[in-house]
Amino acid sequence: MAGDDKQLPPTSFFERVGDDEGDGETDVSDFQSVLELTKGCGAFNNLGLKWHYRSRHEDLIAFSNQKFYDGKLVTYPSAQSDGSEVGVEFFHAGGVYRRGGGADNPLEAAMVADRVIDHFTNRPHLTLGVVTFSTAQAEAIYDALDKARETRRDLDRFFDNADRLHAFFIKSLESVQGDERDVIIFSIGYGPDEAGKITTNFGVLNKPKGWRRLNVAITRARQRVEVVASLRAGNIPPSENESVEHLRAYLDYAERGRKSLAVDLGASGLGPESPFEESVVGVIRSWGYVLECQVGAAGYRIDIGVRHPERPGIFALGVECDGYQYHSAPAARDRDRLREQVLQGLGWRLHRIWGTAWYRDRKGEEERLRAAIENAVREADDTDAGVAPTRLGRPKVETAPVEHSSVPSWSTEYVLAEVGQRPRWADPAEKESRSDLASAVQKIAEVEGPVHIDLIHHRLRSAWGIGRIGYRVRDNIDAAIELAEVARDDAFVDLPNRPVDRVRVPANGTARKVEQIHDDELGLACAMMLRDVGAVSREELIAALARLFQSERSGAAESVVTCFIALTRDAHRSTW
Structure with missing residues (x-):
């Protein structure tokens, strides 16, 4: 059994509560996950996995390592210590959290959208994801990004x-676990409200062990995290909730960097560990190179890091000596292969010097060392970012796209009604044309019902050449619906007493927004999906519903699924 109890347990959205009260003994329902159950039962030995691979820059994991993992993770320094593609950076949005309505922060969402556009403009080779505290803020960012993309269609x-592992996403804390991207933009959303007040209510973060959600959010990136917030650490009022205090500490860390952790995680400040290393350092410095001893933050340090002469933010070469770090490895496998793979995967070019060789053939070893440094600098100049990362040598996994049926067997393609051209005498804005409009509405309802009023307007505009649906035309259409032999249910029109017994999917450019599909049709689609698979998570049902109707936005689908689940539960209760 492997897992991380410092991150989120499985969701409890579909959790079923039994009717039995139990006999007071410990039950499996007392544990949030199978991992906690196995650790709590005492039947298994616990073995901590300490090596951390994902973060290609130590700043990405340094906060979590100290605050959540007690500094026990072994992390590896990156060959690129600073730059626009690595590390953690804070952006202050100066937005307002709409506590009274919307529960979002539009100004902050607009800054996030700008950061997304900037990323794909300047870093198109890196994958990107956006993480938010709430679904409301995620929807606000979707809206802001839609607006920002209007002038940048070259980035479409x-x-x-649709690649699950590499595609751009915007997700809330509850649904992002398991995802990772090169760059993550973290939108806090919360901040001063309309009255300028800041509270310590941060939604899901305030739940028991809510800090695990924060840990998930800030560890999704491989190279860079951008924190966009409308408040700073000092703006958050004191709180007894440990999760809120962790958020305050992380905002401080994002803005001030490593010094906020009250430990030296930058240049180690450590010198050579032996006279042998001192000798090597002296030789490299005599050649005019800038170097740093004991590069790293936790668990493993590179003995000597030689900086690129023209790009001081990049280490051109790592020099390892036959010293403490080499002999401290418990096994030759760790020492020779795994560490070299991890460090090369983080962008390091490595050169090893043996103490015995250094003293027996000093001239020859110095020539090898100088050639290694010059080659490393030359290779770094041949790449744009200093070094092309080497991936860890892991078994190749063959993947194949899942073939989704374009039209499920229980669905049918949406068919457009033939409305016909407008009669010569008919003027849609005049009352005398209401009977002609009623005939057109009747045809649309017979073929497309239940049909949304917006779609009726669109059909009439296309067929009758109506330039704009003004208030007079709108009133005439409403009156025509009353004249026609149809029934109106809020924004939908259909033949009277006709049951909804089909799910219609887009075909030939007939895609509908989820809001333009009748609740009964959406509910039928949910029921048929569940019948096909038997059981499915809420997130998967939302995604499947949006995919079925070719909707780019999942927010409306999410509300439909939530309503469907509530109605299903009510139906079950009525039969008890």
Whole structure:
């Protein structure tokens, strides 16, 4: 059994509560996950996995390592210590949290959208994801990004990618676990409200062990995290909730960097560990190179890091000596292969010097060392970012796209009604044309019902050449619906007493927004999906519903699924 109890347990959205009260003994329901159950039962030995691979820059994991993992993770320094593609950076949005309505922060969402556009403009080779505290803020960012994309259609290819492992996403804390991208933008959302007041209510973060959600959010990136917030650490009032205090500490860390952790995680400040290393350091410095001893933050340090002469933010070469770090490895496998793979995967070029060789053939070892440094600098100059990362040598996993049926067997393609051209004498804005409009509405309802009023307007505009649906035309259409032999249910029109017994999917450019699909049709689609698979998570049902109707936005689908689940539960209760 492997897992991380410092991150989120499985969701409890579909959790079923039994009717039995129990006999007071410990039950499996007392544990949030199978991992906690196995650790709590005492039947298994616990073995901590300490090596951390994902973060290609130590700043990405340094906060979590100290605050959540007690500094026990072994992390590896990156060859690129600073730059626009690595590390953690804070952006202050100066937005307002709409506590009275919307529960979002539009100004902050607009800054996030700008950061997304900036990323794909300047870093198109890196994958990107956006994480928010709430679904409301995620929807606000979707809206802001839609607006920002209107003037940057050249970037559409980055938003149309459906690759689950690499595509751009915007997700809330509750649904992002398991995802990772090169760069993550973390939108806090909360901040001063309309009255300028800041509270310590941060939604899901305030739940028991809510800090695990924070830990998930800030560890999704491989290279860079951008924190966009409308408040600073000092703006958050004191709280007894440990999770709120962790958020305050992380905002401080994002803005001030490593010094906020009250430990030296930058240049180690450590010198050579032996006279042998001192000798090597002296030789490298005599050649005019800038170097740093004991590069790293936790668990493993590179003995000597030689900086690139023209790009001081990049280490051109790592020099390892036959010293403490080498002999401290418990096994030759760790020492020779795994550490070298991890460090090369983080962008390091490595050169090893043996103490015995250094003293027996000093001239020859110095020539090898100088050649290694010059080659490393030259190779770094041949790449844009200093070094092309080497991936860890892991078994190749063959994948194949899942083939989704374009039209499920229980669905049918949406068919457009033939409305016909407008009669010569008919003027849609005049009352005398209401009977002609009623005939057109009747045809639309017979073929497309239940049909949304917006779609009726669109059909009439196309067929009758109506330039704009003004208030007079709108009133005439409403009156025509009353004249026609149809029934109106709020914004939908259909033949009277006709049951909804089909799910219609887009075909030939007939895609509908989820809001333009009748609740009964959406509910039928949910029921048929569940019948096909038997059981499915809430998130998967939302995604499947949006995919079925070719909707780019999942927010409306999410509300439909929530309503469907509530109605299903009510139906079950009525039969008890």
